[in-house]
Amino acid sequence: MVQNKNSYTQWPNEKGYFGDFGGRYVSETLMPLIEEVEKEYNSLRNDSKFQKEFDYYLKNYVGRPSPLFFAKRITENLGGAKIYFKRDELNHTGAHKINNCMGQILLARRMGKKRIIAETGAGQHGVATATVCALFGLPCIIYMGEKDIERQSPNVFRMKLLGAEIKSVSNGSKSLKDAMNEALRDWVTNVQNTFYIIGTAAGPHPYPSMVRDFQSVIGKEVRSQIIAQENKLPDLLIACIGGGSNALGLFYDFLDDKEVKMLAVEAAGLGLSSGKHAASLSGGKPGVLHGNKTYLLQNQDGQIEEAHSISAGLDYPGIGPEHSFLFEQKRVKYVSATDEEALDAFKYCCKTEGIIPALEPAHALAALIKIAPKMSKNEIIVMNMCGRGDKDIFTVADALKIKI
Amino acid sequence: MSDRIKKIFEDNSKKLVTFVTGGDPDYTTSKEILDQIIEKEADIIEIGMPFSDPMADGPTIQLASKRAIDNGTNLETIFKICNHIREKNFSIPIVLMGYYNVILHYGIKNFVDKIDSIGIDGLIIVDLQPEEDQELYDSLRSKNIDLIRLITPNTTSKRLSTITNQASGFLYYVTITGITGQKSADIQELKKIIPNIREYSKLPIIAGFGIKDKKDVTEICKTTDGVVIGSSIVKIIENNLNNKRKMMSEISSFIEELKKGTK
Numbered sequence: 001m002v003q004n005k006n007s008y009t010q011w012p013n014e015k016g017y018f019g020d021f022g023g024r025y026v027s028e029t030l031m032p033l034i035e036e037v038e039k040e041y042n043s044l045r046n047d048s049k050f051q052k053e054f055d056y057y058l059k060n061y062v063g064r065p066s067p068l069f070f071a072k073r074i075t076e077n078l079g080g081a082k083i084y085f086k087r088d089e090l091n092h093t094g095a096h097k098i099n100n101c102m103g104q105i106l107l108a109r110r111m112g113k114k115r116i117i118a119e120t121g122a123g124q125h126g127v128a129t130a131t132v133c134a135l136f137g138l139p140c141i142i143y144m145g146e147k148d149i150e151r152q153s154p155n156v157f158r159m160k161l162l163g164a165e166i167k168s169v170s171n172g173s174k175s176l177k178d179a180m181n182e183a184l185r186d187w188v189t190n191v192q193n194t195f196y197i198i199g200t201a202a203g204p205h206p207y208p209s210m211v212r213d214f215q216s217v218i219g220k221e222v223r224s225q226i227i228a229q230e231n232k233l234p235d236l237l238i239a240c241i242g243g244g245s246n247a248l249g250l251f252y253d254f255l256d257d258k259e260v261k262m263l264a265v266e267a268a269g270l271g272l273s274s275g276k277h278a279a280s281l282s283g284g285k286p287g288v289l290h291g292n293k294t295y296l297l298q299n300q301d302g303q304i305e306e307a308h309s310i311s312a313g314l315d316y317p318g319i320g321p322e323h324s325f326l327f328e329q330k331r332v333k334y335v336s337a338t339d340e341e342a343l344d345a346f347k348y349c350c351k352t353e354g355i356i357p358a359l360e361p362a363h364a365l366a367a368l369i370k371i372a373p374k375m376s377k378n379e380i381i382v383m384n385m386c387g388r389g390d391k392d393i394f395t396v397a398d399a400l401k402i403k404i
Numbered sequence: 405m406s407d408r409i410k411k412i413f414e415d416n417s418k419k420l421v422t423f424v425t426g427g428d429p430d431y432t433t434s435k436e437i438l439d440q441i442i443e444k445e446a447d448i449i450e451i452g453m454p455f456s457d458p459m460a461d462g463p464t465i466q467l468a469s470k471r472a473i474d475n476g477t478n479l480e481t482i483f484k485i486c487n488h489i490r491e492k493n494f495s496i497p498i499v500l501m502g503y504y505n506v507i508l509h510y511g512i513k514n515f516v517d518k519i520d521s522i523g524i525d526g527l528i529i530v531d532l533q534p535e536e537d538q539e540l541y542d543s544l545r546s547k548n549i550d551l552i553r554l555i556t557p558n559t560t561s562k563r564l565s566t567i568t569n570q571a572s573g574f575l576y577y578v579t580i581t582g583i584t585g586q587k588s589a590d591i592q593e594l595k596k597i598i599p600n601i602r603e604y605s606k607l608p609i610i611a612g613f614g615i616k617d618k619k620d621v622t623e624i625c626k627t628t629d630g631v632v633i634g635s636s637i638v639k640i641i642e643n644n645l646n647n648k649r650k651m652m653s654e655i656s657s658f659i660e661e662l663k664k665g666t667k
Binding site for chain 2: 015023024025026027028029031032033035171172177178181184185188189190191285287288289290291296298301302303304305
């Protein structure tokens with residue numbers, strides 16, 4: 001395919017960079033493995049047989065395409081732009097995560113790998129990984145921070161039912177970043193037989209672009225769905241970001257459509273000025289962690305700081321490198337929502353549309369609630385409802401001081 | 405190549421390289437530990453620059469990094485420790501080891517100027533491979549400081565030529581696929597791979613990871629030009645946090661023992 005030099009979709013370059021961000025910063029032990037993943041992925045991405053297999057499982061197992069739902073009551077209530085939800089929470093396993101897991105496990109199988117590892121924060125990626133492992137009969141080891149095991153117990157139980165082994169990570173902040181450290185330590189120790197399914201569009205090249213490619217099905221579907229329903233492209237896309245895979249999944253297909261604006265919502269935790277947040281772009285600086293150069297929360301000595309968010313899935317001190325690039329290019333606008341705003345949006349969504357959102361997209365909804373009334377009635381917003389909230393009911397009850 | 409590193413490899417004796425995390429368990433004790441190690445005639449001193457997310461390290465060095473950071477260790481502390489060593493000993497090579505973010509955050513130029521002024525001889529950055537290290541490499545080269553590269557059992561022959569192409573000082577052979585302080589060195593594999601590496605480079609080869617005692621040292625030195633011992637020393641620190649005197653005497657006799665293993 002000939003690519004336009006000014007296209008946002010020309011990235012990454014052959015070294016895995018999106019502008020200044022990305023690359024491959026790992027120990028030597030991992031280099032041969034990652035080169036192998038890159039080589040195999042490059043040969044598969046243009047292989048129609050692989051694409052057919054991927055599409056088959058997305059359709060018949062994941063349940064794609066996910067609906068694009070006109071949120072009429074919220075639209076009327078906010079009194080501005082027309083609001084659509086991309087219902088990726090209706091996917092099998094309850095979030096967008098499975099799109100990527102399906103792609104990566106098919107790749108792992110092609111590479112003859114016999115053991116799968118993954119990290120998880122909210123547990124959605126862990127559940128999706130455990131699910132595809134059960135589907136293909138591969139042993140699955142999930143690294144999860146001790147703190148997340150506690151606050152996402154329903155997902156821990158689901159992973160166990162699916163046959164995964166859960167390894168509790170008790171060092172550092174006991175959450176997603178530390179789970180990723182442990183998964184990387186596992187991978188350097190088991191180099192022969194293991195494939196690491198990274199859950200977000202981050203990590204050493206080619207993971208950021210590979211995960212993005214597998215998730216880009218979201219935006220592709222939105223394009224044809226919105227054309228069918230409205231006969232025009234959306235004016236604004238909104239998604240939450242931790243690592244940023246659901247946002248890239250939605251945005252990617254529209255990056256070169258200049259008229260489509262994009263808004264990504266980071267987790268502001270207790271507020272950006274509190275120091276207890278997970279907003280890497282709003283509150284961080286470029287650095288190197290987990291295999292890529294990107295914006296990171298770090299202190300004056302270059303030590304990575306602990307993130308905070310009520311949403312375990314956004315509780316990560318970094319962000320995928322393509323987002324750092326889109327941020328500096330100003331192609332996507334990055335804002336944030338606090339725990340409290342997300343909780344309010346969570347409750348609002350339940351009662352107004354009968355959808356219990358995960359706390360992650362509740363952050364996107366919080367930003368939507370602010371911006372939609374300022375837009376005109378003939379403008380269209382598509383928000384990625386990237387996960388359902390069943391896993392979060394205990395966290396929410398706790399935050400609202402309600403006894404279940 | 406750094407003159408001190410060049411000089412130490414001029415004779416054919418096997419070298420004992422020690423690793424401890426700088427600032428572990430605290431600034432003062434860390435200096436005393438290094439004094440002790442140097443007194444017992446370690447040949448090269450490796451000092452870890454602690455990082456919050458040491459992905460290549462096992463629990464022992466993870467804990468050491470955490471102790472050091474919790475006690476306020478940063479690069480300035482590490483520089484003070486190195487100054488302390490350099491004031492007492494002009495000839496022993498000092499190598500700093502760590503992760504890239506800490507250096508990147510300090511600024512590559514600032515960092516290299518600083519370590520040059522102190523008299524540091526080499527740098528090992530665990531998460532920085534030749535594909536990404538050009539800027540740092542050029543900067544270090546202009547100051548005659550070695551960027552020491554790692555080779556692992558699964559390094560391919562194509563990568564071996566990339567790695568050895570611009571390597572200087574010595575080569576660091578990681579004896580296992582894994583993290584520090586866990587598996588034991590794979591000696592059979594090492595015996596096969598070291599002669600192969602020598603086809604690519606004339607630099608001395610030092611082996612590290614999974615080398616735990618005098619017996620390992622003797623065995624591995626039959627093939628390599630020396631060994632690195634890290635976690636086993638750090639473990640002594642961890643086990644004696646409440647008894648500094650015992651910590652020092654155990655480290656002292658352990659280094660003495662290891663040194664005998666190189667003979």
